Amino acid sequence: MDLLKTVFGIDVSSRKSNVCIMVNGKKVNDYAISNDMVGFNRLIGDLKQVTKPQIIFEATGVYSRRLQAFLDMHELRYVMMNPLEAKRKTKDDLHQNKTDNRIYEQASHDLISNKNRLHKAVQLTFPEIEHLMVNPRGKNYWSIALRFPHPDIVLETKEADIIDFLKGLSGIGKKRANDITQSLIRLAKVACPAVKKNSAHVRGLKMAINNILSAEEECQTALQEMAKLAPKRDLEILTSIPGIGENTALRIISELGDIRRFNNPSQLNAFVGVDPQVYESGNLTAHLSISKRGTAIGRKVLYLAINQIQSAKKAGNPCHIADYYEKRKRSSETASHKKAAIASIHKLLRTIFALIKNDQLYSYDVAKHNQRLLS
CATH class of the missing domain: 3.30.420.40 (ATPase, nucleotide binding domain)
Known part of the structure; x- marks a missing residue:
């Protein structure tokens, strides 16, 4: 049957x-x-x-x-x-990985917007607090500004209570808590705020900080989820390229997916949307700007990676992609940073393709040798 x-x-x-x-x-x-x-x-x-x-x-x-x-x-x-x-x-559930990257992108956008809102609000409520720490950003700074958004609040709070609050923050011990407290009180005494402590600007400042903390947490959660799904070897290979840290590598992997599914770098360029458009009419063939057919977020992350690779070279970590970028800039006095960066993205994608296909970590000496063979 x-x-x-x-x-x-x-x-x-x-x-x-x-x-x-x-x-x-x-x-x-x-x-x-x-x-x-x-x-x-x-x-x-x-x-x-x-x-x-x-x-x-x-x-x-x-x-x-x-x-x-x-x-x-x-x-x-x-x-x-x-x-x-x-x-x-x-296989790798990279679709979910890309979704996490979209969440990270939106949270990053919210983070920047609310940081700008915070800076503007602080100029009216307590601008001196930006001098409290060497780098006025990070969870500890935001927590302090949230607790003491106005100098009057500082001066109305007992010194011992301020110290106890600071000791509850990550990485702040008793001595540092005492030092920050003294600085905070000193800044509050010389401050001349433009608004009162119960003003709408203070409420707006608190709202911006809460949004910052929420967006920061969302970014970290998205990165953790991307890390769970990303192939470990691919992550190791990408982070071997000078300037590309784990966060950027995770976002590149999320956008590009499995590199091994592409047959050549040109397919990868087309997937990202950095392949040149070609106009043909009769005997005329013209190369226009990039097609932008692929993922806009992918292009943004790769553009960021080029900037990071440049910064790494300035810090003493050479990369042939940074060399290529500088060569493109020197070749034309009118060449813009954007054009040189787009050209460098092509080289970065070819490098990523070759490294992953051959299961190799990045080597500046090997890359320079290969460049000489091709030239």
């Missing part, structure tokens, strides 16, 4: 999904369900009536993610028609 082969084909759209049930190649039923618990529960009811059903649906971006999550929750196997998405799901 032949076993029945039941297939559930699901066409997912924004609000509803169409379900087609096939038994041994023949359609036996079709219906529409809403993309919510009501619709999904109807689907699960039908699935449970069948032994080993085959579930097939096309990955349709955000619309299919709810169905996918629901099937995962019930530990049901399925096939997505988009092979790239299926590969990401079954």
